[in-house]
Amino acid sequence: xxQYKIIFTGPVGAGKTTAxxxxxxxxxxxxxxxxxxxxxxxxxxxxxxxxxGMMNLDGGExxxxxxxxxxERFDFMWDILxxxxxxxxxxxxxxxxxxxxxxxxxxxAFDDFIASTAVAIGVTQxxxxxxxxxxxxxxxxxxxNLKPPVFEVDAREHNDVSLLVQALLYALDPGLKGE
Ligand SMILES: Nc1nc2c(ncn2[C@@H]2O[C@H](COP(=O)(O)OP(=O)(O)OP(=O)(O)O)[C@@H](O)[C@H]2O)c(=O)[nH]1
Ligand SMILES: [Mg+2]
Numbered sequence: 001x002x003q004y005k006i007i008f009t010g011p012v013g014a015g016k017t018t019a020x021x022x023x024x025x026x027x028x029x030x031x032x033x034x035x036x037x038x039x040x041x042x043x044x045x046x047x048x049x050x051x052x053g054m055m056n057l058d059g060g061e062x063x064x065x066x067x068x069x070x071x072e073r074f075d076f077m078w079d080i081l082x083x084x085x086x087x088x089x090x091x092x093x094x095x096x097x098x099x100x101x102x103x104x105x106x107x108x109a110f111d112d113f114i115a116s117t118a119v120a121i122g123v124t125q126x127x128x129x130x131x132x133x134x135x136x137x138x139x140x141x142x143x144x145n146l147k148p149p150v151f152e153v154d155a156r157e158h159n160d161v162s163l164l165v166q167a168l169l170y171a172l173d174p175g176l177k178g179e
Contacts, residue, residue: 002061007082010091011102012070013043015124015155017051020065023161024053048074050081057176087118087168095129100140120168122153
């Protein structure tokens with residue numbers, strides 16, 4: 001049976017932990033800790049090590065889902081978690097001060113991994129703030145010579161997250177199909 005590993009990353013509050021929880025076919029493992037500086041992110045807890053979940057594909061393959069911490073002070077986990085991965089999901093929170101800066105920061109932090117695998121981008125919280133638009137994200141990416149799939153995603157919605165994962169899997173291998 002084939003087993004794959006993909007990694008969810010992105011800034012604090014983008015919805016990595018939520019997204020993995022939304023699509024996992026098994027109870028997820030979380031390492032959320034309460035942090036006093038999290039109030040500004042509308043949430044009381046932040047990932048300090050990793051998230052883990054797992055998704056079964058139609059063909060019997062298993063996709064292991066790993067989430068990174070968003071906070072840079074835990075960035076030593078980023079390399080550890082990408083090891084052996086086949087692709088990256090980058091979640092961005094449209095309500096943050098400068099989502100394009102987040103975009104550039106995370107593409108740069110994971111550039112070696114992306115160069116040897118693939119990336120798909122999900123923009124969350126677009127229900128709360130609808131600018132920048134997806135077209136503007138495409139423009140930014142075009143300027144960086146990248147053409148990854150970009151979707152509006154509500155991390156709480158199974159279908160949204162599933163579509164994003166399927167786009168990543170399709171970019172990697174058109175033979176892989178999600179649920
Ligand atoms: N309104 C709205 N809320 C969302 C959306 N996506 C996610 N959320 C909420 O945003 C919050 C995201 O929190 P987490 O999943 O903990 O974020 P995270 O990326 O794991 O953050 P760190 O672990 O701190 O890096 C949760 O409260 C979600 O319910 C969205 O599209 N719209
Ligand atoms: Mg988290």
